[in-house]
Amino acid sequence: MEIKYAIEGHNINKKYKNFELKVDELKVPEGFATALIGENGAGKSTLLNFLSGVRRDAKGEINYFNETTNIEDAKEKIGYTGTDNYFIPTWSGREVKEISKLLFDDFDEKKFDDIANALAIDSDTFTIKGKSVSKLSDGNKVKLMLATVLARNTRTLILDEPASPLDPLMREKLSDILRSYLAGGDGKRSVLFSTHNISDMESVTDYAIIMEKGKIVEEGFVEDLKEKYIVVKGDNDSYEKVKGHLLNAHANQFGYEGICLSKDLDKLAGFDIIKEIPTLFQISVAVMKQNSVLGNVVL
Ligand SMILES: Nc1ncnc2c1ncn2[C@@H]1O[C@H](COP(=O)(O)OP(=O)(O)OP(=O)(O)O)[C@@H](O)[C@H]1O
Numbered sequence: 001m002e003i004k005y006a007i008e009g010h011n012i013n014k015k016y017k018n019f020e021l022k023v024d025e026l027k028v029p030e031g032f033a034t035a036l037i038g039e040n041g042a043g044k045s046t047l048l049n050f051l052s053g054v055r056r057d058a059k060g061e062i063n064y065f066n067e068t069t070n071i072e073d074a075k076e077k078i079g080y081t082g083t084d085n086y087f088i089p090t091w092s093g094r095e096v097k098e099i100s101k102l103l104f105d106d107f108d109e110k111k112f113d114d115i116a117n118a119l120a121i122d123s124d125t126f127t128i129k130g131k132s133v134s135k136l137s138d139g140n141k142v143k144l145m146l147a148t149v150l151a152r153n154t155r156t157l158i159l160d161e162p163a164s165p166l167d168p169l170m171r172e173k174l175s176d177i178l179r180s181y182l183a184g185g186d187g188k189r190s191v192l193f194s195t196h197n198i199s200d201m202e203s204v205t206d207y208a209i210i211m212e213k214g215k216i217v218e219e220g221f222v223e224d225l226k227e228k229y230i231v232v233k234g235d236n237d238s239y240e241k242v243k244g245h246l247l248n249a250h251a252n253q254f255g256y257e258g259i260c261l262s263k264d265l266d267k268l269a270g271f272d273i274i275k276e277i278p279t280l281f282q283i284s285v286a287v288m289k290q291n292s293v294l295g296n297v298v299l
Helices: 044-052 071-077 093-103 109-118 138-150 168-183 198-204 222-228 236-245 262-268 280-291
Strands: 005-016 019-029 033-037 059-064 078-081 156-160 190-194 207-212 215-221 229-234 250-252 255-261 273-276
Touching: 005 044, 005 190, 019 044, 019 190, 019 207, 019 215, 033 044, 033 168, 033 198, 033 280, 044 078, 044 156, 044 190, 059 071, 071 078, 078 138, 093 109, 093 138, 109 138, 109 168, 138 156, 138 168, 168 190, 168 198, 198 280, 207 222, 207 280, 215 222, 215 280, 222 229, 222 262, 222 280, 229 236, 229 262, 229 280, 236 255, 236 262, 255 262, 255 280
Parallel strands: 033 190, 033 207, 078 156, 156 190
Antiparallel strands: 005 019, 005 059, 207 215, 229 255, 229 273, 250 255
């Protein structure tokens, strides 16, 4: 299968006093949902802000849809939601809709109403003297931002932690919505979202990019990553001998469990082990731990 890219970046660099974003090569496959994963402060929002044009002070080149390197030309085709509410706090949902109609030529009012209903956004906010955005719950604020971008005719959604404030049912709904968005695009629509809710969002993750300390440390289609890594379980008798080959291992009174690179499995030959396909969560945690800024705490 020939993969095209919705977004391709080269030598993206931004230095803050205590942090450097340094992404030599970024590829967001077209037609798929890509999850951007990494621990707090890894640089996910900083990267998404540059890709969406919210910030423009990074170095490097970003190519959108293999058509343009100018965010001004691409921004009509991109729907972005951030972690901060970007509406004026005193606006009601009704005003958000009216202003979106003015701002975006492709804003579809009926689609917005349908999405607002489907997401059960607080209906008080759409009445004539509606409840202001500042009084909405965090989950409803995210739903309102999602309804606004989904009501447009975009080619790529860039969503910064859309799942965080949502309840489990809404996360499932969000996954359904993103799948339906991709399915309606004839392979031309793409989604890039950051998330800490890896398990809840795994069903809608085709491609994963894992970042640590401002750099991409692992990436790939989830099905390929699930072949690259493998979960290994066994008895505690052999734990001390195998743990050096495992990336993230825990032992308790019932035995040990860890994850290793499939190519290293031959190093465990002769040990009585059970092998399992890892989840994206297990892979992500193992990769993040290799590169983590976290220290150890003894309690
Ligand atoms: N305007 C700024 N000035 C200085 N440092 C900044 C600025 N914006 C971000 N940073 C720093 O850049 C680093 C990356 O932050 P960023 O918000 O991109 O991380 P993140 O991966 O999105 O984290 P989280 O998962 O906690 O949201 C952090 O150390 C942050 O303090």
